[in-house]
Amino acid sequence: DAGITQSPRHKVTETGTPVTLRCHQTENHRYMYWYRQDPGHGLRLIHYSYGVKDTDKGEVSDGYSVSRSKTEDFLLTLESATSSQTSVYFCAIRTGEYNSPLHFGNGTRLTVT
Amino acid sequence: LAKTTQPISMDSYEGQEVNITCSHNNIATNDYITWYQQFPSQGPRFIIQGYKTKVTNEVASLFIPADRKSSTLSLPRVSLSDTAVYYCLVGDKDNQGGKLIFGQGTELSVKP
Numbered sequence: 001d002a003g004i005t006q007s008p009r010h011k012v013t014e015t016g017t018p019v020t021l022r023c024h025q026t027e028n029h030r031y032m033y034w035y036r037q038d039p040g041h042g043l044r045l046i047h048y049s050y051g052v053k054d055t056d057k058g059e060v061s062d063g064y065s066v067s068r069s070k071t072e073d074f075l076l077t078l079e080s081a082t083s084s085q086t087s088v089y090f091c092a093i094r095t096g097e098y099n100s101p102l103h104f105g106n107g108t109r110l111t112v113t
Numbered sequence: 114l115a116k117t118t119q120p121i122s123m124d125s126y127e128g129q130e131v132n133i134t135c136s137h138n139n140i141a142t143n144d145y146i147t148w149y150q151q152f153p154s155q156g157p158r159f160i161i162q163g164y165k166t167k168v169t170n171e172v173a174s175l176f177i178p179a180d181r182k183s184s185t186l187s188l189p190r191v192s193l194s195d196t197a198v199y200y201c202l203v204g205d206k207d208n209q210g211g212k213l214i215f216g217q218g219t220e221l222s223v224k225p
Contacts, residue, residue, distance in 0.1 A: 031211060042200065043157070043215040050211050059214060090156045094213075099145040099204055102213065104156030 003027050006091050006105040014113055019078040021108050023091030025071075031094035032074040033102065034058075034066065036087040043090065049074055081112045116140070117201050117216035124222050131188045133219050135201035138182045144204035146177060146184045151198045151218070160199075161186070188221075196223045 003026035013019050023032060031050055035043040035058075045058030047066040055066050063085060065077045078085055091105040118136040125131045137146065145164050149157035161168060163175040163184070174187040188195055200218040205211060 033213065035215075042198075042217045045212065045214050048211055048213070056211065058212065092156070098143065099147075099162075101147055101159040101162060102149070102157070102202075103159065107154070107156055 004091060004093055004103060004105040006089075006108050008108060009106065010109045012111045012113060013081050015082060016080050019081050019110065019112075021076045021089055021091075021110070023074045023076070023105060025074075025093050027093075027095075028071050029093045029095055030071075030097070032068065033092040033094075034064075034074065034076045035090045035092065036060065036085075037090060037107075038087050046076065046089075078110075081110075083112050086110060086112045116203050116205075116214065119199075119201060119216055119219045121217060122220040122222070124224065125191055126224050127192055128190050131191050131195070131221060131223075133186045133188075133199055133221070134183055135186070135216075136183050137201070137203045140181050140203050146175070146181075147202045148173070148175065148184075148186045149200045149202065151200065157200060191221075191223045193223050193225065195221065197221060 005024045007022045033048040034046040037043050044060045046064050047058050049055045049068045067075045089108045092102040094100045094102055145162050147162040148160045150160050151157040161170055161173050161175045163177050165177050168175045176185045198218040198220050200215050
């Protein structure tokens with residue numbers, strides 16, 4: 001296990017409310033990622049980070065922001081949740097530099113009502 | 114835009130060998146090819162990685178031709194528990210390898 005913890009594991013929230021998901025790692029790896037996965041779809045990259053305070057957008061970044069103020073935590077924020085953001089969110093870390101495999105967390109199931 | 118293309122789904126029977134091919138025509142010189150397996154309600158997990166020719170581990174084999182524009186994941190003698198979605202992934206040289214975008218994956222269904 002690469003020591004990844006996602007919290008919360010499940011969340012139900014109302015449209016328009018802010019939501020923050022947390023990804024925590026115990027091994028000080030540089031690269032961290034947020035993906036979302038919807039039924040019948042593959043994994044879509046939201047944002048990723050390549051170091052403290054260094055982040056970049058992925059494929060589907062609209063409506064999401066991220067922060068990484070320390071190596072071990074990568075936060076994903078939905079400033080004003082919408083029903084289209086109902087999804088399973090996976091955090092991943094890369095255990096080394098270029099070409100190192102990804103290790104994924106167990107996911108957060110978010111429902112926006 | 115995903116850099117890989119795979120069949121959307123495949124069916125097999127227990128005990129058969131399954132080969133899943135991934136196309137990555139624009140793979141960069143330094144990129145490795147990595148395969149992941151995902152079961153329902155779980156995050157993907159790493160299966161195997163290679164750069165060229167053949168790689169084998171206790172779970173699978175990976176075949177990569179000389180031009181590296183495709184790769185084939187081979188699962189020997191599949192069982193029902195191999196029913197999952199399989200993804201291949203290549204690197205991203207334009208963003209220091211950071212922007213890792215998955216393709217659609219291949220949904221493998223193993224039948225008794």
